[in-house]
Amino acid sequence: MDSIILSIIVAIVALVAGIIAGKFIFAKDTRQRVEEAEQHAQNIIREAELRAETTRKEKELAAKEKFVQLKVEHEREVTERNRKLSESENRIRQKESSLNQKADQLDKQIKENEAIKQNLNKQIEVVSLKQAELDKHQEEQTRRLEKISGLTAEEAKAQLVESLKQEAHSQALALQQDIVDEAKQKANKEARKIIIQSIQRTAAEQAIENAITVFNLESDEIKGQIIGREGRNIRAIEAATGVDLIVDDTPEAIVLSCFDPLRREIARLSLQRLVADGRIHPARIEEVVEKTRRQLEEQVMDIGERTVIELGIHGLHKELVRMVGKMRFRSSYGQNLLMHSREVANLCAVMASELGLNPKLAKRAGLLHDIGKVPDEETELSHALLGAKLAEKYGENPAIVNAIGAHHDEMEMQYVISPIVQACDAISGARPGARREIMQQYLQRIKELENLATKYNGVEKAYAIQAGRELRVIVEADKVSDQESERLSFEIAQKIQTEMTYPGQIKVTVIREKRAVNVAK
Structure with missing residues (x-):
């Protein structure tokens, strides 16, 4: 029992000792931490x-x-402000100095004016005294005159007034005449000024149309295909187009000669298609030429539409648009007709604007003034009257109709734009290098030569080639026999010889050809 108690006591003591030892260790660790x-x-x-x-x-x-x-x-900032302040002070000093100078000048002027005023007052006093003396002298003279003439002052005044009226009337007439002359001079000067301004503001190129076109070839071998066997192909091209083909030694080129630019263009485009196609024979040539002619008509319409759009003209009849396009292939005295008409239109618009008129109406009249030169059928009317007739037919304004018909004084001018169109037409034609009279005379002679042949019965076509030295007449085989062809050639040659004036000689060739064509289907 004692041993158990002792064991328990020892255990408790050990436990307490352990607890005390643990606390001591914990406290030490805590202090360290x-x-x-x-x-x-x-x-x-x-x-x-x-x-x-x-x-x-x-x-x-x-x-x-x-x-x-x-x-x-x-x-x-302080420095900048100081600088600005110094500049402002300098400006103020300058202004102050200027004001002081002006004030000094003003004082001097005031003193001078005062002196002048005093001088004037003295002169006025002198004049007043002299005026009083003159009045007295005049009264004395008037009394003497009344006594000498036996007329009172009122009667003399009435006679004087009458004489002054007559003198004033004559002077007024002279002055009126001077004013009228001066007004005419000013009007002429202003008109010249407006015309010069119009010419200067409307610059236009001057290009003279030639009577030939050069068709370029890739090689000279193609010339043989174009000529054909015994010249059949080249004769077929010339007969179909009315253009003279000159095949010479010029490398890789054929010359197309004709006075009509439209025919030359048809021949050029036809040759271009034939050469590209490679099939060159008479039947194919006629087919291509006809197709080209139709396409060129479309091109003419396109040219006319582009022209009226560029000029800002609206509501023009389709036939008039087509005639405007045809102008591209016509010439007037060597001057391209479309370029001439465009130039006249622009000049008319400028001149009308300067005069305060309607520029659109004037431009329209200027563009259409020469449409009588591109009719579908030839008539005996002059181109001005024919153009007026066509414009009236297609519903143009009466002012435009009158301007077209009167631009060569063949109609009476009834509207203000008529003399404007006439003046602008003269201005365009008078530009240096614009026209050549010789070219126009040549074209007129060629046309007369062709027209002379077409008046005979049975003649289908007549083409003047070789610059007018040869006339080729194509007759209808059904209406003209071989013997009649020879007689027709002689008669045409005799008529040319008697009625026309021309250099050198003209060869007349009558061509009669009979063809039979059928299609196998």
């Missing part, structure tokens, strides 16, 4: 103090820099 924590806290505090000191110094430096910057800006 507390010391470490205090040391760490002191480190943190020191770091915080260092950072705070660094931040404070940085802020102080930034504040100093900001202060220095603001001080520099302030000094710059």
Whole structure:
């Protein structure tokens, strides 16, 4: 029992000793941790103090820099203000000096005016005295005159007034005549000024149409195909187009000769298609020429539409548009008719604007003034009257109709734009290099030569080629026999010889050809 109690006591003592030992160890460990924590806290505090000191110094430096910057800006602003103030002071001093000078001048002028005024007053007094003396002298003279003439002052005044009226009337007539002459001179001067301005503002190229076109070839071998066996192809082309083909030693070129630009263009385009196709024979040639002629008609319409659009003309009849396009392939005294008409239209618009008239109406009349030169059928009317008739037929304004018909004085001018169109037509034709009279005479002779042949019965076509040295007449085989062809050739040659004037000689060739064509289906 005692041993158990002793064991228990020993155990309790050991337990208490262990507890006390544990507490001692725990307390020691805690003190160590507390010391470490205090040391760490002191480190943190020191770091915080260092950072705070660094931040404070940085802020102080930034504040100093900001202060220095603001001080520099302030000094710059102060300097700028001082400069502006000094400039303003200088300007004020200059103005003050100028004002002082002007004030001095004004004072001098006032003093001079005062002196002049005093002088004038003295002169007025002198004049007044002299006027009084003159009045007395005049009264005495009037009494003497009344006594000498036996007329009273009222009667003499009436006679004087009558004589003055007559003199004033004659002077007024002379003055009126002077004013009229001066007005005419000014009107002529103003008209010349407007015309010169119109010419200067409307610049146009002057291009003289030639009577030949050069068709370029890729090689000279194609010339043989174009000529054909025994010349069949070239004769077929000339017969179908009315254009003379000159095949000479010129490398890679064939010359197309004809006075009519439309025929030359048809021949050129037809040759271009035939050469590209490679099939060149009489039947194919006629087919291509006819197709080209139809396509050229479409091209003529397209040219007319582009022209009226570029000029800003609206509501023009389709037939008139087509005639405008045909002008591209016609010439007047060597001057391209479409370029001439466009130039006249622009000149008319400028001149009408300068005169305060309707520029659109004037431009329309200027474009259409020569449509009588491109009719579908030839008539005996002049181109001006024919153009007026066509314009009236297609519903144009009466002012435009009158301007077209009167631009060569073949109709009486009834509207203001008529003389404008006439003047602009003359201006366009009078430009240096615009026209050549010799070319127009040549074209007229060629047309007369062709027209002379077409008047005979049985003649289908007549073409003047070789620059008018040869006339080829194509007759209908059903109406003209071989013997009649020879007689017709002789008669045409005799008529040309008796009725026409021409250089050299003209060869008349009558061509009669009979063809039978069938189609196998």
